[in-house]
Amino acid sequence: MRWFDAHNHLQDPRLGNDPLEWVSAAAARGIAGMVVHGTCEGDWPEVRRLADLCPSVIPAFGLHPWRVSARSPRWRDALIECLDSAPHAVLGEVGLDRWILDQSLERCVELGIGPRGPAPLEFQLEVFDRQLVLASERGLPVTVHCLQAWGPLMDCLRGRPRLPRGFLLHSYGGSVELVPELVRLGAHFSISGHSLHPRKAWQAEVFRAIPSDRLLIETDAPDQLPPDDWVSHPATDTRGRPVNSPVNLVRIAEGVSGLLGVPIEELAAHCEANWMRFFRPPFLGETGLRVTAPAGAAGVAEAVLPSDRGGSCLGRRSERSLGPDASQ
Numbered sequence: 001m002r003w004f005d006a007h008n009h010l011q012d013p014r015l016g017n018d019p020l021e022w023v024s025a026a027a028a029r030g031i032a033g034m035v036v037h038g039t040c041e042g043d044w045p046e047v048r049r050l051a052d053l054c055p056s057v058i059p060a061f062g063l064h065p066w067r068v069s070a071r072s073p074r075w076r077d078a079l080i081e082c083l084d085s086a087p088h089a090v091l092g093e094v095g096l097d098r099w100i101l102d103q104s105l106e107r108c109v110e111l112g113i114g115p116r117g118p119a120p121l122e123f124q125l126e127v128f129d130r131q132l133v134l135a136s137e138r139g140l141p142v143t144v145h146c147l148q149a150w151g152p153l154m155d156c157l158r159g160r161p162r163l164p165r166g167f168l169l170h171s172y173g174g175s176v177e178l179v180p181e182l183v184r185l186g187a188h189f190s191i192s193g194h195s196l197h198p199r200k201a202w203q204a205e206v207f208r209a210i211p212s213d214r215l216l217i218e219t220d221a222p223d224q225l226p227p228d229d230w231v232s233h234p235a236t237d238t239r240g241r242p243v244n245s246p247v248n249l250v251r252i253a254e255g256v257s258g259l260l261g262v263p264i265e266e267l268a269a270h271c272e273a274n275w276m277r278f279f280r281p282p283f284l285g286e287t288g289l290r291v292t293a294p295a296g297a298a299g300v301a302e303a304v305l306p307s308d309r310g311g312s313c314l315g316r317r318s319e320r321s322l323g324p325d326a327s328q
């Protein structure tokens with residue numbers, strides 16, 4: 001079985017200063033690809049660097065709702081430059097978040113949001129919409145973060161042309177009732193290890209309502225730390241706080257398999273097919289064979305490729321440091 005992480009933040013410094021170590025460790029566990037999501041102008045260059053080094057990394061560039069207030073006047077130009085620089089890049093992580101608006105300024109600073117605090121929802125909506133326009137113009141898939149903002153998100157999606165490549169609701173936390181309409185609007189859904197916490201047991205019903213051709217799994221590393229039983233590779237940040245490791249994906253898949261009541265082999269097959277179709281990874285040619293690694297990255301590529309069909313490049317926030325429902 002091969003596994004594909006639909007959403008992580010390998011560039012996050014909480015995962016240490018050598019993200020390529022995570023790539024090798026992930027490859028050794030059968031994790032053959034991952035989508036590494038930037039969140040702001042400050043981390044987009046590192047996402048780009050990792051994608052340049054690792055053929056199995058799909059870079060995603062987007063302005064996260066927590067980063068909206070800290071954007072520069074030229075954020076959109078910078079985003080376009082990143083997208084232009086990586087032909088196979090996707091758009092994300094973008095979205096809407098009302099949970100963050102209820103957090104204290106101290107808490108927001110702890111979460112890296114900056115002294116100005118989070119942007120009000122109307123500004124989040126403006127930035128989100130501008131990024132969706134970019135996705136439409138460029139024919140890109142979009143990774144969406146939505147926390148306690150389902151009404152505004154649905155209004156936004158209903159009121160605009162359908163996105164040509166659709167969108168992925170990462171770490172889906174919405175209701176079962178929304179699933180059919182979201183499917184019609186072009187949604188894919190990914191499940192994170194956070195859903196394996198016993199208090200999240202209600203989500204099993206939601207996940208079983210997701211069509212098998214719209215399902216993906218993710219770590220959201222270093223965030224969304226699963227319960228201890230579902231952590232195969234414990235990791236800590238530089239302050240000794242537990243963080244989620246990208247290598248936990250296989251163990252998370254085992255937990256999701258149980259939640260869904262679907263055999264693990266069947267889950268792997270669906271997730272791989274959906275990941276390939278949604279993200280259209282560049283490291284597989286039309287025949288399914290691996291294409292040539294970028295010049296200068298041969299050593300890294302050879303080190304991380306787990307098979308002759310694909311490569312892996314993987315890479316970390318802890319639930320305890322963020323709160324039960326917070327994630328980037």
Ligand SMILES: [Zn+2]
Nearest residue numbers: 093220327328
């Ligand atoms: Zn994220």
